[in-house]
Amino acid sequence: MPTIQIGRSEIAYELRRSATAAERRITVTPGHVEVLALTTDGDDDITGFLDRKRQWLFNTVRDMERITAGRHAVPRFMTGSKIPYRGRKMPLTVRRTDAERASATYRNGFIVDLPHWIGNDPDQLVASELKHWLKQRARRDVNEIAAAIGKKHGLTPRSIRVADLANGWGSCGPEGNVLINWHLIFAPRKVLEYVVAHELAHLHVRSHGPEFWRCVELILPHWRSSRAWLDQHQSELSADFIAP
Incomplete structure (x- = not known):
């Protein structure tokens, strides 16, 4: 070397x-x-x-x-920390670089590069970069899933976006505007697929009656196992570990 x-x-x-x-x-x-x-x-x-x-x-x-x-005391965001992502805990590597700004990437784990001017307490910046990356990935996944469902089943919302939702995992407004909770990026992708399918099914049926669930079944046959996972683990899907 x-x-x-x-x-x-x-x-x-x-x-x-x-x-x-x-x-x-x-x-x-x-x-x-x-x-x-x-x-x-x-x-x-x-x-x-x-x-x-x-x-x-x-x-x-x-x-x-x-x-x-x-x-x-071990800080929250250092090399070796575990970050929840798609139902798994993935390793974090924090590096110092000679770059001018911080950046986050993912290669079999999260990598956050810190700029040269950061001091000895970088937790907040690392958290901010991770949150930005995770929200961007949630947005990309939601759009991909919605596009696939729309192409196959003709269920196209007026708009669809990810957001911080105080209650619930998603919503579909009367005008066809769909919101998805970005915290679902911490769940397995099949769970995110279920929530997107659930909200898009409301474009066809507003209520939660038998016709609605038949629509969900048509879109996503494995929806029951995904909803069961969400019911069991929903308290774990929080971004509280990330600084605002």
């Missing part, structure tokens, strides 16, 4: 090249430094980039070591 000498400190790093990256990047996690380089970069390009980042890299590694060593 290559290293860079900064004063008396020798910092080892993993060099990774990317054909799709638009710029070079350094990420720092506890015990690990990754340098992302362009495929066109030669040794001199990488050396020059690291030279320009020497002070930032030294300070960031030192701060990370100090935070890890002196941490008594």
Whole structure:
């Protein structure tokens, strides 16, 4: 593994090249430094980039070591924390980068990259990035499910969007405007499919009588197991763990 000498400190790093990256990047996690380089970069390009980042890299590694060593209470959002997503608890990795803003991605777990200017208490920013990512994914999933149902069964709402709902998992207004609680992103996808199907069925039948449930059955034959899961686990589907 290559290293860079900064004063008396020798910092080892993993060099990774990317054909799709638009710029070079350094990420720092506890015990690990990754340098992302362009495929066109030669040794001199990488050396020059690291030279320009020497002070930032030294300070960031030192701060990370100090935070890890002196941490008594485990924060909610640190590398190794578990974030609920689609019925599972997925691992979180929090990294320091030389970027100007925070970002969240998902690759077999959540990755939140923090910008260089964040201090030693990043919980609120990590929470904000996670919430934004989860709401965006909920919106995408709801639109995909609604489009598939609309194409197959001709049930197309006037509008459909995700929202924070104080009560219930969804609603369908008299004018055909559908709301879906974004907290359903914490449930298995089949449960989200059930709630979307339930609200779209109200476009055809407003009440909850036998005709309505026949419509739900036609849209989603496995709806009973999904509703049973929701009845059993609904108290767990909360974003209270995420800071406002």
